[in-house]
Amino acid sequence: MRKTLVISGVLAFVIGAAVPASAQAASASRIHWGPVTSSAGHSGQARADVWITDFSAETFAVYGKLYDRDAHRGHCAYLRARFHYVGGGTGWSRPRTTCSAKSPFRLTSDGQIRRVDVKVCLYDSHRRKTVWCHADAIKPEIIANWPQ
Numbered sequence: 001m002r003k004t005l006v007i008s009g010v011l012a013f014v015i016g017a018a019v020p021a022s023a024q025a026a027s028a029s030r031i032h033w034g035p036v037t038s039s040a041g042h043s044g045q046a047r048a049d050v051w052i053t054d055f056s057a058e059t060f061a062v063y064g065k066l067y068d069r070d071a072h073r074g075h076c077a078y079l080r081a082r083f084h085y086v087g088g089g090t091g092w093s094r095p096r097t098t099c100s101a102k103s104p105f106r107l108t109s110d111g112q113i114r115r116v117d118v119k120v121c122l123y124d125s126h127r128r129k130t131v132w133c134h135a136d137a138i139k140p141e142i143i144a145n146w147p148q
């Protein structure tokens with residue numbers, strides 16, 4: 001009986017010690033860029049809380065929450081990413097829109113990238129146009145010296 005308790009305790013300690021190490025490794029590859037907000041000039045706004053993966057990843061991801069902070073019924077939050085690939089060329093992600101207060105998003109590249117432009121706008125559904133846009137250019141040299 002005592003052997004079983006000792007073995008169970010040691011096993012629980014080993015499992016408990018291993019979990020924080022894997023969680024720490026997973027958090028090292030996640031980088032919080034912060035909020036990207038549509039430009040001013042309107043009573044409402046669209047905002048995205050942006051997280052990114054490491055630039056060395058084979059498939060780069062931009063993810064987080066998209067917020068619609070506009071009181072007008074026909075205005076929604078709009079988000080899109082433009083990936084600049086290491087081998088040359090660019091590619092746009094599919095746009096992500098939401099008319100709800102908060103919605104998760106995840107945009108991925110087709111390969112390794114050297115830069116990403118995250119564009120946040122309000123989408124006017126009546127005119128079918130994006131308005132009051134703002135884009136943040138995210139580069140590895142910008143985030144290289146950030147505290148981890």
